[in-house]
Amino acid sequence: MLASRIDLTTLHHRGQEWYREGARGRVQGHASALAWLGQRTDPLAAAWRMVLEGQAWFAQPSGPGLPYEVGDVGEVARRAGADPQVGEVLGLACALGARDALLRFDAAGLDAWIEVHRRVGAEGRRAASEAWRRWLDDHGASFDLDGLAASARDAQDAELAIEATVLRALFAAGRGDLEESVKIARRASRMARTEALPQPQYLANLVLARLRRLAGRPHLSVHILSALLRVAPRAWWLWMSWERAIAGGDDEGWSAEPARAVIALGRAAARADRPRLEAALEAAGALAHVSAFAPESAALGALIDPDRPVPPDLEAWVEGRESDRTPYGLHGLCSHHPDPALTGEPVWVVVGPERARRFLAIGLPLLSDVEALDPGRRRRGRTDAAIAELALRGDAEEEAFFTRLYGFPYQASVHRGARDTLYHRVRDRVSGCATLRREEGRLGLDVARAFAFPDPRCAPPPENAILAILAREGASTAKQAADALGLPVRTAQHALKALASDGFCRVEKVGRQLRYHVEDTTFVEPTQQ
DSSP states (O other): OHHHHHHHHHHHHHHHHHHHHHHTTOOTTHHHHHHHHTTOOSHHHHHHHHHHHHHHHHHSOOOSSOOOOOOOHHHHHHHTTSOHHHHHHHHHHHHHHHHHHHHTTOHHHHHHHHHHHHHHOOHHHHHHHHHHHHHHHOTTSOOOHHHHHHHHHHHTOHHHHHHHHHHHHHHHHHTTOHHHHHHHHHHHHHHHHHHTOHHHHHHHHHHHHHHHHHTTOHHHHHHHHHHHHTTSOGGGHHHHHHHHHHTTOOOOSOOOTTHHHHHHHHHHHHTTOHHHHHHHHHHHGGGTTSTTTHHHHHHHHHHHOTTSOOOGGGHHHHTTSSOOSOGGGGGGGGTTOSSHHHHHSOEEEEEOSSOEEEEEGGGGGGOOSOEEOOOOOGGGHHHHHHHHHHHHHOSEEHHHHHHHHHSSOOOHHHHHHHHHHHHHHHHHHTTTTEEEEEETTEEEEEESSOEEEEOGGGSOOHHHHHHHHHHHHSEEOHHHHHHHHTOOHHHHHHHHHHHHHTTSEEEEEETTEEEEEEOOSSOOOOOOO
């Protein structure tokens, strides 16, 4: 009996060593370990076999005939109730099974794993699975993440600590605190890199990419996800490829449905192919059952096709009554538009006799009997902003209009000349489509025929456009970026210095020139283990 107990103790120590190696992505020895475990019939060996197979499943590259799979929830349930040592190991198997269900957005599967987890113990990791389940249902909800973080500290579980931090970032984003959520996600990314744990690195950087997009930096999101998808195993592709596609990334062979549907949206819109557009929108809605993805999934159709109904949460933005930031960072979808002018002016306004509304530039070919004004260069920005203000918000008192447009009160002795020049440019810009009406101190547009034009207030700041240049070229000087974007060199210099200061790119001195390389200093590309 004593010899048997010693044998089990040795087995458990070996299992822990194999698990620690697997957590660091080193699963080369799992095949021989599994063969050795397969010769034993005791419950502890069976439990460790399920754990190591689950680790190997998450670490293996893509390809046909994959040798490993995550554990079966029914088998774990049948072994629940064994001694505490076996229960501890089964808890690890439950955590791996729950992660697999999460990455497939399988709420029912996640529920099944959580239920079995309650029977085997391992409270901390079960609490993480329950937090993910809550996020699938309501990403804006609250959860006792302090308790989860405390459990990770008590157990000295780095993987659980990183997961708790990632969850904190996601729930903060769900509450609308994007600035704080990005800070937390950056911390999780640094933690994962320090611990050198591949799976937490995939998770932390995937969430960082998502939050970068939501905060209006889709180019950074594409940069992170392109690097991740080159090394991440297939288990991660569904979520990663969705994030990359919706941030504006194209198809490089690893896209899963519904990410391929998002990519197809732009192609269908460019050809004004409404049947294919509808089919792509239906396929892209496959993640609508996930709380966090439902709003952005629903927004796709409304922002691309100006003829589609607008969801209630987008009405204020579409009608120009609130923030000029494009919802969910979806302006990244315009980044691969064949017309470079539209990548810098991704949001347009269509104006008709009845109403005006915003939409994404990739939807321009879908408009019929609408005159599209030439995309305005930066020098026309104030003119187009004035037209957008009048078209979207209707008649306005002149002084209030001036204040909204310029950001400071109108003073006749100082601003009359600039105001009159602006009115002249507005009349010239909309000539043949509308007239500027000015009566008794009020302004309005009288629309004669439908027309569309870019809304410069929604254009990404120069930093975003420069990030796109850096991502495409690899590196650039301030002058090269300025020439590519039609910006003053000083504007490009200020933007690049700000990007370098914020950690979005690094500077290299080559001779007398400064060259800037895109590099999120929080994110470091993981290598294939």
